[in-house]
Amino acid sequence: MKRISELLDAAAGDALPVVRGIDDSRLGDPTPCAEYDVHALVSHLSQVVVNFTALAARQEAEFGETPDAVIGEWRDRFGERTAALVEAWARPGAQDGTAGSMGFPARTVGHMVLGDLTVHAWDLARATGQEFLPDADVVAELAPAMAAMAPKAREAKMFGEPFPVPEGASPFARVLALTGRDPDWRPDRG
Template structure:
């Protein structure tokens, strides 16, 4: 798996969707039930910055703030700057083999941290696109790979985990629909769903 290439493509596609966001849309609800679009974008900025800063922090005593992102008058530009900081950090020599602390969930090689963020990019791109009614059609390889990664973890069953319980979809559903459903989202959102997706995140999709 060429995670660097996959991540680059996912980040580019999600950035294109975010560039379409208008200021009047920031109060809209999102598939992450606890977040408005403003809250979701602020979370994404926070994640970009925290992942970047975690690459140089002491993994045993990291003081990285995972909720430090802020949005100003131009949220898309705030996101773009944070994404650039992320990309620069993870392009540094040796960073994919360096130990990186991801929130309270543990210490992982940088390559694994990049995998976490890749899944975030694919799913949050869908979240934003659904919220603003924009098209989101990533290359099938992106959601298919993210789904394979997530299926290595049992789906939530009772609503007590990081994600909401998995939503059932037909076997004929697209890889993207299967991915978001696996993480507790209704692929037909904003239609009524069995249960809203949580807004929690651990460096993966919230």
């Protein structure tokens, strides 16, 4: 079983080129997350990374606010933040015990940020016309983890209803569908 930090390192490596590839002219474009345009989703994802870095260190996280992350050298800052996330989850004991005020197992908390980083990188890639193929080990870890989280995530309105996918859909398409996303979403359909 891979450590969460190794999986996050791979997921960050997949997400960073997507974020760096976002042209400023696309910041107002829609994303597969109907409540977010590209600008808002970059800010949301950046805050998720900051919050889950804190949770790895057993510090409090601020989930109520999403500061604007698309200012200054925001692409570089996203890279710095994902590097700090990986480092925080690589520390001894980070994936042991519980993390966060709800007392979830630390590995489950790691799965949450792994899912956000991977799925939102896909959202941003789709919204901005970029290719995105997540690491196979990340997808293999996410598939059962997201399936286990899905019922509670739907109750909390973090996931939509499962999107129907055909037999033979890829493992990542199934992960996306679990969250309520159409794996074939394109901006012209959004």
